[in-house]
Amino acid sequence: MPSQAEIYQKVSATLVDALNVEQEEIKPTSTLQGDLGAESIDFLDIVFRLEREFGIKIPRNELFPESIFQGDPDFVQNGKVTSKGLDELRTKMPFADISKFEKNPELTAISDLFTVEMITKYIEGKLAKV
């Protein structure tokens, strides 16, 4: 199994191709939307490229879940994710670091969870299961 550094390198290279950004722009904490300018079609492109690059299957809504909080109205109140919602987030995205997000869990900031580091951790977990 490749090391975390090797996975990170490949993830970065994938993002360079998918998002048409320079390698230097990519840092572990870079957010895909805010920092790297990803749009909705880019997320699909990234998934397709990662599947090919790492030889894995990425089920829809697993890496970039679109509707985590739709199942229960108690997950979000007044535009903020509730503690119940945060638990759901931990279950659905165990590979995401939500420590910063949970301090001010504005729903609109959810996309900040999608970072280069997050993808790397997700891939690491996937490959460990193979």
Add this chain to the structure above:
Amino acid sequence: MRLKDQVAIVTGGSRGIGRGIVKAYAAEGAKVAFIYKGNQAAADSLVAEVTQAGGIAKAHQCDVANHDDALKVVEAVEAEWGPVNILVNNAGVIRDGLFVGMRPEEWNVVIQTNLGGTFNFCHAVAMKLARQRKGRIINISSVAAEHTNPGQTNYAASKGAINSFTRALAVELAGRSVTVNAIAPGFIETDMSENVRNKAGDLIKKMIPLKRLGQPDDIAKAAVFLASADAAYITGQVLTVDGGLSLGAVAV
């Protein structure tokens, strides 16, 4: 040459409007892979005609309503010529008849070919174009989408859906600089419109302000424009090319 070295796919390319588009694209320097369903003689004659004129065209037999076949054709084209740059969804059929007497298979074949074929080929190329960050998709619609005649519920529905699909896909692909537009032809002198033309006779010309039927080349010229660099800032539009028919004016 406005399409020099571009790789284009044109569905329903062997006859009618599609044939006109294939010839026009090839004359503008594109390598044109066209799809035909069954008329091999027409396909062969078109390849010969284009080749004789110094252009490049190749025929691929395929039913556009078959998703897997669409994927295979696109792969074959790319294996031979490299990435596809332009897709023209032109393949279409009619099964005219009053709705109350329409058989489900007459509905289905029109929807599956006209709309389904457009979906299938767009699906086969959309991500490829998105990854190239350039590309053109041109869907051939019809004035019948908005100005319909009795006996065309299936055809009008398929073309109306193509217009909506065109706008929706344009929005999704715009971020990657891929444009998606439609052309809505009026009465064009092709085999497909022959029955209607025979029935309506000179009345059609009276309904068309420009006083003549359209020719496949009239549509082909619009298709060249939308595929060219000149149309880079146009997306999600339906360009009506009908001699003014849809204006609804009565000849005086």
